[in-house]
Amino acid sequence: AVLVVSKEQTEQILRDIQQHKEEAWVIGSVVARAEGSPRVKVKNLIESMQINGSVLKNGSLTNHFSFEKKKARVAVLISGTGSNLQALIDSTREPNSSAQIDIVISNKAAVAGLDKAERAGIPTRVINHKLYKNRVEFDSAIDLVLEEFSIDIVCLAGFMRILSGPFVQKWNGKMLNIHPSLLPSFKGSNAHEQALETGVTVTGCTVHFVAMEFHSVTQAGVE
Numbered sequence: 001a002v003l004v005v006s007k008e009q010t011e012q013i014l015r016d017i018q019q020h021k022e023e024a025w026v027i028g029s030v031v032a033r034a035e036g037s038p039r040v041k042v043k044n045l046i047e048s049m050q051i052n053g054s055v056l057k058n059g060s061l062t063n064h065f066s067f068e069k070k071k072a073r074v075a076v077l078i079s080g081t082g083s084n085l086q087a088l089i090d091s092t093r094e095p096n097s098s099a100q101i102d103i104v105i106s107n108k109a110a111v112a113g114l115d116k117a118e119r120a121g122i123p124t125r126v127i128n129h130k131l132y133k134n135r136v137e138f139d140s141a142i143d144l145v146l147e148e149f150s151i152d153i154v155c156l157a158g159f160m161r162i163l164s165g166p167f168v169q170k171w172n173g174k175m176l177n178i179h180p181s182l183l184p185s186f187k188g189s190n191a192h193e194q195a196l197e198t199g200v201t202v203t204g205c206t207v208h209f210v211a212m213e214f215h216s217v218t219q220a221g222v223e
Contacts, residue, residue, distance in 0.1 A: 004030060039094065072099045072152040077142070077159040078106045082113020084157035084178055089120045103149045105142060107161055123149075129161055139167035156210065160189070168210055175210040182206060 005013050010026060017024040033039060074092070076085050085104065092099050104117035107129045117124045125145050132138040138161070146154065154175040168175070181191035183206040188194070195203045 002027075038096070039091070040096070069098070071097070073102045073150055074099045074153045074155060075103045075105060075146055075149065075151040076101055076117075076155045076157050078104060078111065078113040078157055079108055079160040080111050080113060080158050082111070082116045082157065085113050086116050088155060088157060089116065089122070099153065102151065103145060105145060107138075107159070113158070135162065135164040136166060139164045143167060143170065163210070165212065168212060172211055173209060177208055177210050179206045179208065183208065 003013065007029075014024050014026070074088075076088060078085055082104075089101060091097060092101055101117075101120075101122050104114065104122050104124045106114055106124070106126050109126045109128065114124050114126070127138070127141050127145070129138045132141065152174065154171055156175065156177040158178075179187075179191065181187070181195060182202070182204045185200075186194040186198075186203075192203075
């Protein structure tokens, strides 16, 4: 588990955890990122690797084994402006990214998200849900495109359709969704309005694997 805490509380929280006979370390800090700088900066990696027999060559770590990093092939499903899509595009363009976006699928034509994908040179497909008799047929059409592009991971980024059970089951553990609340609070499409009406002091977002029931989540809160 990873905890993000204020700098002033760090030592106290470490002591509290260690009193329960659990191991804990400070592994980094969250700071304002200058424009153009990497999202994650790892310090002392080169020195640590050299101690273990690796060498630095042309700015890269090498050892007796050669390997090529395989990036996960990602499909992004959208329904509108694609603001989350743009964040994914920016992230996957970073040198150390482990993923690449191979296809963007929208259930609506002429939305801004498709323009964002095309400007980034990413193939797009429009699969209009209104042309199918039911959700299963619509999802099957999406699945054919996912298979065509040999997709490993599906990201739902503002995709405003409920997926069928067979589709969710097939992509179990391989499909991620972004929801604008700290689940299980404020489900549905109007999560921000619900949070404001309730008067909560902390809200946030949840990134979770899509399953018949949520089984793995990552959440971030905002006060």
